[in-house]
């Protein structure tokens with residue numbers, strides 16, 4: 001059954017398309033942050049081990065919210081790694097890098113997501129999908145907060 005919420009079919013699919021990219025980015029970043037939680041070494045081991053755990057745990061909640069938002073708009077949430085990689089603007093990390101490189105890599109990914117979210121928020125505003133615009137704004141703010149923490153370790 002299609003949602004009758006004042007948005008046309010085309011408008012709904014526009015938002016679903018952007019939300020699918022957001023879902024894919026969050027998944028790639030989640031997996032990467034979890035990998036860094038497992039493999040971090042060095043003098044900040046325990047601190048970064050815990051920080052990364054905290055970050056991937058909240059990313060996991062975001063992932064669930066994004067997938068459910070897609071469903072709320074009448075879409076289907078993709079769920080294979082292949083599809084996530086295809087739709088994401090982020091690259092997976094298959095190397096074993098040191099703690100500073102991990103921080104830089106994560107910061108870089110969060111910043112890329114933030115920049116793209118600004119575009120998606122504008123797209124949602126243009127079609128008056130205020131729910132999605134507001135939802136994406138809260139995700140953007142969470143990435144800004146995570147970026148701020150990562151940046152503090154690097155400055």
Ligand SMILES: [Fe+2]
Nearest residue numbers: 037038049053
């Ligand atoms: Fe763990």
